[in-house]
Amino acid sequence: MTAPAPSLLRRTMRVANGRAGAVALVVIALFALAAPLALPDPATQFDIVDGALRPPSAIHPFGTDHLSRDVLSRVANGARISLAVAVIAVALSITLGAVVGLVAGFFGGVTDTIVMRVVDGAMAIPRLFLLLLLVAAWDRLPLAALILVIGATGWLGTSRLVRAEVLRLREAEFVRSAQALGAGARRVMFRHLLPNTIGPLAVAAMLGVGDVILLEAGLSFLGLGVRPPTPSWGGMILEGKDVLQAAPWVSLFPGLAIVATVLAINLFGEALHRAAESRSS
Amino acid sequence: MSPLLEVRDLRVTFPDRATGGVHPVDGVSFELARGETLALVGESGCGKSLSALALLRLVPPPGRIASGSAVVLDGTDVLALDDKSLRKVRGRRIAMIFQDPMTSLNPVFTVGDQITEVVHAHFKVPKQEARDRALKLLNEVGIPDAASRLDAYPHQLSGGMRQRVMIAIALAGEPELLIADEPTTALDVTVQAQILELLDQLRATHGMSMLLITHDLGIVAGRADRVAVMYAGQIVEQASTAALFAKPSHPYTQGLFASVPRLTGPVGHLMPIPGTVPPPSAWPSGCRFRTRCPIVHARSAEMPPMLQVGPEHSMRCWLAEDQQ
Amino acid sequence: MARWLARRLLLAALTVAIAITLAFFLMRLAPGDPLSRLGDERPMPAAELAGLRARYGLDQPLLSQYATFVVAATGGDFGRSIHYGRPVREIILDRLPASVLLGGGALLLTMLGGALLGAMQALRRDSPLDRTAGVVSLAAYATPSFWLGLVLAWLVGIEWRLLPVGGFRDPLLAPDAPWMTQVVDLLRHLALPLLTLTVVSIGAVMRYQRTAMLEALAQPFVAAARARGLSERRIRWRHALRTSLFPIVTLLGLWLPVLAAGSVFVESVFAWPGLGSLAAEAVGTRDYPLLMGVTLLVAVLVVLGGLLADLAYAALDPRVRPA
Numbered sequence: 067m068t069a070p071a072p073s074l075l076r077r078t079m080r081v082a083n084g085r086a087g088a089v090a091l092v093v094i095a096l097f098a099l100a101a102p103l104a105l106p107d108p109a110t111q112f113d114i115v116d117g118a119l120r121p122p123s124a125i126h127p128f129g130t131d132h133l134s135r136d137v138l139s140r141v142a143n144g145a146r147i148s149l150a151v152a153v154i155a156v157a158l159s160i161t162l163g164a165v166v167g168l169v170a171g172f173f174g175g176v177t178d179t180i181v182m183r184v185v186d187g188a189m190a191i192p193r194l195f196l197l198l199l200l201v202a203a204w205d206r207l208p209l210a211a212l213i214l215v216i217g218a219t220g221w222l223g224t225s226r227l228v229r230a231e232v233l234r235l236r237e238a239e240f241v242r243s244a245q246a247l248g249a250g251a252r253r254v255m256f257r258h259l260l261p262n263t264i265g266p267l268a269v270a271a272m273l274g275v276g277d278v279i280l281l282e283a284g285l286s287f288l289g290l291g292v293r294p295p296t297p298s299w300g301g302m303i304l305e306g307k308d309v310l311q312a313a314p315w316v317s318l319f320p321g322l323a324i325v326a327t328v329l330a331i332n333l334f335g336e337a338l339h340r341a342a343e344s345r346s347s
Numbered sequence: 348m349s350p351l352l353e354v355r356d357l358r359v360t361f362p363d364r365a366t367g368g369v370h371p372v373d374g375v376s377f378e379l380a381r382g383e384t385l386a387l388v389g390e391s392g393c394g395k396s397l398s399a400l401a402l403l404r405l406v407p408p409p410g411r412i413a414s415g416s417a418v419v420l421d422g423t424d425v426l427a428l429d430d431k432s433l434r435k436v437r438g439r440r441i442a443m444i445f446q447d448p449m450t451s452l453n454p455v456f457t458v459g460d461q462i463t464e465v466v467h468a469h470f471k472v473p474k475q476e477a478r479d480r481a482l483k484l485l486n487e488v489g490i491p492d493a494a495s496r497l498d499a500y501p502h503q504l505s506g507g508m509r510q511r512v513m514i515a516i517a518l519a520g521e522p523e524l525l526i527a528d529e530p531t532t533a534l535d536v537t538v539q540a541q542i543l544e545l546l547d548q549l550r551a552t553h554g555m556s557m558l559l560i561t562h563d564l565g566i567v568a569g570r571a572d573r574v575a576v577m578y579a580g581q582i583v584e585q586a587s588t589a590a591l592f593a594k595p596s597h598p599y600t601q602g603l604f605a606s607v608p609r610l611t612g613p614v615g616h617l618m619p620i621p622g623t624v625p626p627p628s629a630w631p632s633g634c635r636f637r638t639r640c641p642i643v644h645a646r647s648a649e650m651p652p653m654l655q656v657g658p659e660h661s662m663r664c665w666l667a668e669d670q671q
Numbered sequence: 672m673a674r675w676l677a678r679r680l681l682l683a684a685l686t687v688a689i690a691i692t693l694a695f696f697l698m699r700l701a702p703g704d705p706l707s708r709l710g711d712e713r714p715m716p717a718a719e720l721a722g723l724r725a726r727y728g729l730d731q732p733l734l735s736q737y738a739t740f741v742v743a744a745t746g747g748d749f750g751r752s753i754h755y756g757r758p759v760r761e762i763i764l765d766r767l768p769a770s771v772l773l774g775g776g777a778l779l780l781t782m783l784g785g786a787l788l789g790a791m792q793a794l795r796r797d798s799p800l801d802r803t804a805g806v807v808s809l810a811a812y813a814t815p816s817f818w819l820g821l822v823l824a825w826l827v828g829i830e831w832r833l834l835p836v837g838g839f840r841d842p843l844l845a846p847d848a849p850w851m852t853q854v855v856d857l858l859r860h861l862a863l864p865l866l867t868l869t870v871v872s873i874g875a876v877m878r879y880q881r882t883a884m885l886e887a888l889a890q891p892f893v894a895a896a897r898a899r900g901l902s903e904r905r906i907r908w909r910h911a912l913r914t915s916l917f918p919i920v921t922l923l924g925l926w927l928p929v930l931a932a933g934s935v936f937v938e939s940v941f942a943w944p945g946l947g948s949l950a951a952e953a954v955g956t957r958d959y960p961l962l963m964g965v966t967l968l969v970a971v972l973v974v975l976g977g978l979l980a981d982l983a984y985a986a987l988d989p990r991v992r993p994a
Binding site for chain 1: 698812814819928929932963966974
């Protein structure tokens, strides 16, 4: 049945891409945590000492933006926001998806039909459009609400995944015997079925974080996500858009940060996927 | 007369992390005369299918044929051919039928497509002529209503019909040697006999030689001229079919015979050899069968050579020496 | 065949109906109604606002608004744009050609290019080329479309002055210019948005195709074809490629949402007058009927794409062709 989690991680690390992704992620996380402590605080930097729109130099490796803030420092601060939003939102949607999938798959019948039809219908609307419908009405969406709506639109695929796993496992020996021993529905679902979906869920969560980083950046770029002055990568690219000709670095570096982070996540996620697959087969 | 096919010291190497390299086929030698049928018999994992693939240089990577091996077809060494000349051997001079006709046929092309494709690959003929040949071949392998089957897809045919199609494809190149790798294993028992009968008949009418690979000694009698028994990458006993059936000599061959279900005799007489063929990395030194052999021989730690047991009858067992 | 199709169509219609319902109520989760923010920009007398509410039917109970909306939407009427004051359908039809050109072009390039590149990777499995393409495709998948659009606009458009970076046609071009000139002008404007949209979506197709091709190459019928003396070229590009294309085709249904989302960003960056930039504008001006109209059109396209994928699959694979 389920091998202990460390073995899944160890298999993942055996793949070169998995190692590269993991190392990059650790570096990015350290950068997000530690760099803002060492770098000038962009919030207190509205002076003209360093000058606005300065190209990259020894003092400002990524240059400065239109408010003379250090772009490197803003990228580091933005990493905190973007990563936090993504991780919390994905935790939310994975939980939701797992519960919906478990319930639909375990109970089957009418419950399953109705739930899955609704999921089909919702999946016909691209997630971005779901979010546009949800966030357009608010003028200033608080960060917590943003995380909530991103999380609430991300569980559809996960629920399908978990449901499929549950359907596969429902007839398995160990589930049958647990039921024969009188285990209740909740116990069977959460003690017996859920642990067996951990592998696919871990993969979905990992790749989901990458997707949400891109999604949040997109919303912020449209001016609908994280609002300035709170730094976010997407918002910084938006700010740099108007000074693209004079100071391309303002947009360039946060974008590179997104590519590097999502690439690292996907490298690791893909290796994780392969590790989970090879174990189940 | 020189043999059609001469295989000498065929060895297939696969890389192996622990030992540096294993030889699932380890020094196989045999000859095949024109018009002759040789049966290559052994349990799964003994290396018989891999040997057959090696004859056409189809060993799946990372495996490769070790240097020193020779596969001589009518005077030319197949292992030394360039790609272009090799293609003129594959399908054209040596054709092969695989175990599972479902997966060996491409599901998205019609039966006719897959036969004419081979015709076009080996003969310069116009389209219509190729189609006519395909039709003739389908008739020859006993497919009813052949004209309409040309446009059928593999999944629309029964297992037995698919194997007949495979045979038609093999015949399309008009080969001199037909390799049939477990041609009936995936089929129903009733169909098995029909297919074997068909193969034997086609071999005779086309004057082909046949290498029949099987795990089932029961289908060998009456169809093969000679039998080679394989175990753990080596041929362990080789004899004319009559001699082998009269006096199976190697303990492994005797074990195989004991496990063949017979129509006569008491039920429950089946005595399969305990265990399975170990993987190549776990083959013992010396005699490879000694881990499963009911006889403990004083010299089993040494690898026995092929020793004569009778006229045209040899085996790889020290017992042969004791008998003499 | 007819029964299968009827069933499939019915299911598609149901999915669209559920999508419409969800979209309608999701939007109404927002505080106030679509007109309540209208007063933010310019003060408006309460009586005028009430009149507008009545005009848009917003004074009715929510459920009856829903019923009216569904009935109208079924007939292709998505109401009137608040910002433009014109019927939503007209605006969408105006913007549709540009989106079809960009989205369709990107879809075509993504599918063909992705299938070809992925297959080539599989044929040179684990070679430096395969590894490089693997990382590049993952990086492309990790690249935000709007950022790539900006970088390309900056490099190609601003620094090198090779291509226009915005709009659909040169405003200085005479309306009666020769058609060749007009086509070239259109293609020059199309180039950067098309490239951007293709790059960000091709990575995933490449990866799917590579896996599918590797699976196809490992099939016994490939070895069997080799044993028959067929040329390597024929085995690869006829036997293996043909059977490896099914996963890509089934992806069609999954691709349209990706392209639709990508279009919102790419069209916005390049001021391409399609439905994506229209959706972004509608969000900016809080033009709910317009946003709703575009969303529903996208949902219908996505469902149709899934349907089409099923049909294409059946046409390609004789095994699943319904009798």
